[in-house]
Amino acid sequence: MDQLIQLAIELVKIVVIAVVVLVFMMVAVLYMVLKLRWVIARIQSRLGPNRTGPWGVLQTVADALKLLQKEDIIPCGADKWLFTIAPALVFIPAYLVYVVIPFGRGMAPSQLAMTHSLGEIGKLPGLSIGVMYLSAISSIGVIGIVVAGWASNNKWSLLGAFRGASQLIAYEVPIILAMVVPVLVSGSMDLSAIVDKQAGGFWHWNLFQLQAGPALPIAFLMLIIAGLAEINVTPFDIMEAESELVAGFNTEYSGMKFALFFLAEFAAAFTLAAIITTLFLGGYNPPLAFLGGQLSGLAFSAVSLFWFLAKCWVLVIFIMWVRSTLPRVRVDQLMNLAWKALIPVGLVNLLLAGAYVTFWMAK
């Protein structure tokens, strides 16, 4: 009987963590959509949403309610079964990557699931294959996009899906080449271990490490550029280019199914910010030691959560700034950038980092 109770407690704990992560994701996306509208409006010298609630803060809540009420249309001639599961295939991977993200010291959901007491927080290692898990899970999403485009039985959707597949497959390569560099230098694929190696002041962050020559800063730039393409935002959003493809792979979607695509896209933007923060910007470490570095135990975990979210938020704003500033590239330009620029640079960069780790760091 004791075992049964223990099992029930474990299950409840895991469900609670999963729900908390889901709620965090929803709230973050709701606020990011609102912030995006404000940022774009500001850059275009407009006011942006300002009627719904004070300063327009309820605008995305109203949008979400509208999407919930909308009729769920399945076009005739569509493959109903595939049309219905495609949004889930895009959304679930975008949700699953949050499992390994270290929101604070010892606060990656995978670590929290194994923690049995408050005192244990921050003492457990993260998932040993963290970086691989990230890229493996996010590579599933492309199946959802391709299937959504095909199942819609619409030529715009299909064209968008094909563009999406070629774009996402192409940009996965430079992303992995960029993520491998901090992994090599840190000697671990565990995201928490990579963050702990960057503790103690911003000059310890991987971005500012210059012993390996320019390898780490170059990897940082590559991750930002390729990441923007992977999350499909404006300079690189050719798979849903409005002026060419109506709305691309999700043209035929409405109501909650469309909301799931929308949610996954914004969740992916936050994930990109979190990955860049973790790998290059010191993760949950404070930028200067006196801003929380002297704390220990639970107090540090709480402060680290603040710093992680603050850094992510700065990057999210940066992504919005880029997407509201740059014009959309052409399809062939996009593919050339990946195959002829980013991947060769990434390979040489990886060689550089490897040479550094083999010949200098070992001594």
Place this chain on the structure above:
Amino acid sequence: MQILGFYITGYQVAFVILAGITLASAAMVVLLPNILRAAMFLGLSLFCTAGLYALMNAPFMAAVQVMIYVGAITTMIILAIFLSNRVMRIGFAQAIYNPLLAAGAAGLMFLFLFLTVVNSVWVKSAVAAGPARVGQDVPAVAQALLQPYVFPFELASVILLAVLVGAVVIAKEDVDGDS
């Protein structure tokens, strides 16, 4: 815990669920008339195989399985189906022209796998440790790949390169033939 007189662990429950989905979706791959749906079930089957690896305390293998088989190969199969309009209209059932030959090939494959499973030395400790603690197996895999198995590892990459070059050559000839 004790259920109906049997002692059942959470590990066994997880194994039965994952193995059940793997086998059921594998059967769907062969039985479904729509080849695109069959490809989706192939993806599910491969994904659950990754779950089985994770259950055996081999998270590295699980991640590689998802990245290569689900993320890359299933996507490629789906794209290939889209690009070949004719394939879209026939299912596997119609595509099997010689059932005897197919049964023979499947039987040989089964025999080979069965003999391998029976003759392998299974490490019981990895399973006994349970899925709760993640094993420190990434360095072990890296050591194995780059020391005793470096030759087969490199050979596999040479074969892949040859396949890649071959595919480019075949695709190029097609273009020349048209002009």
